Amino acid sequence: xxxxxxxxxxxxxxxxxxxxxxxxxxxxxxxxxxxxxxxxxxxxxxxxxxxxxxxxxxxxxxxxxxxxxxxxxxxxxxxxxxxxxxxxxxxxxxxxxxxxxxxxxxxxxxxxxxxxxxxxxxxxxxxxxxxxxxxxxxxxxxxxxxxxxxxxxxxxxxxxxxxxxxxxxxxxxxxxxxxxxxxxxxxxxxxxxxxxxxxxxxxxxxxxxxxxxxxxxxxxxxxxxxxxxxxxxxxxxxxxxxxxxxxxxxxxxxxxxxxxxxxxxxxxxxxxxxxxxxxxxxxxxxxxxxxxxxxxxxxxxxxxxxxxxxxxxxxxxxxxxxxxxxxxxxxxxxxxxxxxxxxxxxxxxxxxxxxxxxxxxxxxxxxxxxxxxxxxxxxxxxxxxxxxxxxxxxx
Amino acid sequence: xxxxxxxxxxxxxxxxxxxxxxxxxxxxxxxxxxxxxxxxxxxxxxxxxxxxxxxxxxxxxxxxxxxxxxxxxxxxxxxxxxxxxxxxxxxxxxxxxxxxxxxxxxxxxxxxxxxxxxxxxxxxxxxxxxxxxxxxxxxxxxxxxxxxxxxxxxxxxxxxxxxxxxxxxxxxxxxxxxxxxxxxxxxxxxxxxxxxxxxxxxxxxxxxxxxxxxxxxxxxxxxxxxxxxxxxxxxxxxxxxxxxxxxxxxxxxxxxxxxxxxxxxxxxxxxxxxxxxxxxxxxxxxxxxxxxxxxxxxxxxxxxxxxxxxxxxxxxxxxxxxxxxxxxxxxxxxxxxxxxxxxxxxxxxxxxxxxxxxxxxxxxxxxxxxxxxxxxxxxxxxxxxxxxxxxxxxx
Numbered sequence: 001x002x003x004x005x006x007x008x009x010x011x012x013x014x015x016x017x018x019x020x021x022x023x024x025x026x027x028x029x030x031x032x033x034x035x036x037x038x039x040x041x042x043x044x045x046x047x048x049x050x051x052x053x054x055x056x057x058x059x060x061x062x063x064x065x066x067x068x069x070x071x072x073x074x075x076x077x078x079x080x081x082x083x084x085x086x087x088x089x090x091x092x093x094x095x096x097x098x099x100x101x102x103x104x105x106x107x108x109x110x111x112x113x114x115x116x117x118x119x120x121x122x123x124x125x126x127x128x129x130x131x132x133x134x135x136x137x138x139x140x141x142x143x144x145x146x147x148x149x150x151x152x153x154x155x156x157x158x159x160x161x162x163x164x165x166x167x168x169x170x171x172x173x174x175x176x177x178x179x180x181x182x183x184x185x186x187x188x189x190x191x192x193x194x195x196x197x198x199x200x201x202x203x204x205x206x207x208x209x210x211x212x213x214x215x216x217x218x219x220x221x222x223x224x225x226x227x228x229x230x231x232x233x234x235x236x237x238x239x240x241x242x243x244x245x246x247x248x249x250x251x252x253x254x255x256x257x258x259x260x261x262x263x264x265x266x267x268x269x270x271x272x273x274x275x276x277x278x279x280x281x282x283x284x285x286x287x288x289x290x291x292x293x294x295x296x297x298x299x300x301x302x303x304x305x306x307x308x309x310x311x312x313x314x315x316x317x318x319x320x321x322x323x324x325x326x327x328x329x330x331x332x333x334x335x336x337x338x339x340x341x342x343x344x345x346x347x348x349x350x351x352x353x354x355x356x357x358x359x360x361x362x363x364x365x366x367x368x369x370x371x372x373x374x375x376x377x378x379x380x381x382x383x384x385x386x387x388x389x390x391x392x393x394x395x
Numbered sequence: 396x397x398x399x400x401x402x403x404x405x406x407x408x409x410x411x412x413x414x415x416x417x418x419x420x421x422x423x424x425x426x427x428x429x430x431x432x433x434x435x436x437x438x439x440x441x442x443x444x445x446x447x448x449x450x451x452x453x454x455x456x457x458x459x460x461x462x463x464x465x466x467x468x469x470x471x472x473x474x475x476x477x478x479x480x481x482x483x484x485x486x487x488x489x490x491x492x493x494x495x496x497x498x499x500x501x502x503x504x505x506x507x508x509x510x511x512x513x514x515x516x517x518x519x520x521x522x523x524x525x526x527x528x529x530x531x532x533x534x535x536x537x538x539x540x541x542x543x544x545x546x547x548x549x550x551x552x553x554x555x556x557x558x559x560x561x562x563x564x565x566x567x568x569x570x571x572x573x574x575x576x577x578x579x580x581x582x583x584x585x586x587x588x589x590x591x592x593x594x595x596x597x598x599x600x601x602x603x604x605x606x607x608x609x610x611x612x613x614x615x616x617x618x619x620x621x622x623x624x625x626x627x628x629x630x631x632x633x634x635x636x637x638x639x640x641x642x643x644x645x646x647x648x649x650x651x652x653x654x655x656x657x658x659x660x661x662x663x664x665x666x667x668x669x670x671x672x673x674x675x676x677x678x679x680x681x682x683x684x685x686x687x688x689x690x691x692x693x694x695x696x697x698x699x700x701x702x703x704x705x706x707x708x709x710x711x712x713x714x715x716x717x718x719x720x721x722x723x724x725x726x727x728x729x730x731x732x733x734x735x736x737x738x739x740x741x742x743x744x745x746x747x748x749x750x751x752x753x754x755x756x757x758x759x760x761x762x763x764x765x766x767x768x769x770x771x772x773x774x775x776x777x778x779x780x781x782x783x784x785x786x787x788x789x790x
Contacts, residue, residue: 060578090483093591100631101496138635183455196488220620227633234629236495236580238622240533
């Protein structure tokens, strides 16, 4: 009798899911590159860069000495992963990534713990999302564990870049692009997955201070039938100009609304949470549901799991509109609004500009706010002050 | 008294428009690179590539010997345009184009006329749209005429690549990407505009034969408040998987619907036209209006202008739903459906699969169809069989 391996079961599952989704079988490789094939080329000692001062870090400006790459080709499949000195990519001017935005990415972090050990935060969640996004992007899939192991090695090699500071961390950016040099809007026959690392401070130039949001319903980030739930590059380009409008009028980010009833969806690069007393007098933490318009953030998921574990207030994934926020504010029932994301972790909101008015949000105006409790809990896990399965040591 | 130059007037106009749109002044450079600064580096004669057989051309697979590039930087502005041998671009792995799809493009063509002269088709329309897209993308603008002159020179240098065939042409792909090597979703401080050329045959592997479309309302290309009217790379990545689903079920393209009433919007890489007898018994040519969901195609605009000039039937830019198409088909009032775009010019539709049924469209089933008249009229202009201001000679 043939032995059924877990890989075979996995293949079958993907095939069945594909049949269910499309009504016909698609042939798709679920093979993967392998960590065990990893080749490592060290940067010359004489060429190692000077590390920036941890207190002066800005988001995404500095890159470490090494990067990881692995090529894929529709004929030969995945190549060997390679870690080598950071370098420019050689990209054909006809490559699909430059024309049709065939690209996706992840954002995750490594932290230097109080015990000196370096930890990743829930990397399995990022891999899950990256593979889902690859499928939606017609890019090949791979085994998440293989990439996690490659990333651990890369971080280990550049571990001196993980800031010795609990206000900072090493941002990890896995990226996946279509490289086939051919015009025509079809899935690419070649692709490159790469990982770069950036030591980072706070995402906003304003630091961990509360942020103001611009909520203008005339700009829409995502829509039903689109890709708003995927971490594709194509979700970001359309937001840049609106983000600039927000900044020029004194806001840090855009609060994206949807629908005639102005539902809250997300805030720029963060998921959004509203903590309020509802009409029944219960304390309730609300975040919009994963309805296809929302990026399923790892921090979002972590806050929901923590809150449900604490079991001290109602936790809801449900639609919430600007009308409900305004009403709660008018009736002194609005407690806090905050964003959640890998870059900012938890970020309090102090005001929302909406329909010509600046609504002042009392997020920081009462003792022991929920958002700072979340931040401390997550930070304690990330920096190893408590032992928790979400923190994954790299060695 | 200071002399007011037309450039100063142009600057003022952009500033005023910006104030009108955002309620505050934005400082934006409207300077441009200049054709007169163009530097030319010829490929070595020994390295010129062999040209593919014109009868075997497929869309976008072959690139000519030269390309044009011009860099922009927020500090120093536009650099000098350079034409040099086709080469890979050196792109930093942190460049914004690879992460946030900061990229846009145009599609235009050069034709070898029956008189041996090479002509572009309405390049001013492409420049208009490219500059509008650059503004929406937070990329710098430039003067369209300067780019047209650079393109003319590039095409002249590679003129042997313009196929000696009236079934083929030289596809011109101006592309504009954000190159700043910094993560963070903000407008780039550096960018690269480049142009590559591809000799092309028909866009569809099936040639100029009628195509079948898949119309599934569960997939949505564009939405109010989004960027569907812009030629940004981000509009294309989300369509690739759906295009693959269409192909795997025997269709050439997707017909994108919008709204609960299933309005027709566009078909893959084409605008869509419906020619029917309306309920009043009039012949009417219908194409969806430029409501923000539709790419304003140069071919679309040209067909509308021709039809209005002919003045032989009603010409409407208005919403049209699948229900109206079905009703007209049932009542034998549907005459033709065809796509229009630079890649395909005019492309007849023979069937639409919708709600589990394959609707047979009689586009090719009557004498002298409108779509072939449009194709011949446009082709006559493009290949110089008639003299027309839309055809711009490159010398």
